[in-house]
Amino acid sequence: MARLQSLLYDQGKTYLIQDGHYDSDTERAVHEYQQENGITGDPAGAYGPATQAALDPTS
Numbered sequence: 001m002a003r004l005q006s007l008l009y010d011q012g013k014t015y016l017i018q019d020g021h022y023d024s025d026t027e028r029a030v031h032e033y034q035q036e037n038g039i040t041g042d043p044a045g046a047y048g049p050a051t052q053a054a055l056d057p058t059s
Helices: 002-010 024-037 049-055
Strands: none
Touching: 002 024, 002 049, 024 049
């Protein structure tokens, strides 16, 4: 989770606390990222394969 939060922070989600927990702020940031990037392959706010491939293609 810490890597996810770091990646989202780098995308401008600076309200995130990078603590390694998937909390409501992390879910909100994932959902915003999905909306901003047209990701529809995962449920809203869920860090699934489609979101991961877009946000962290090296993983």
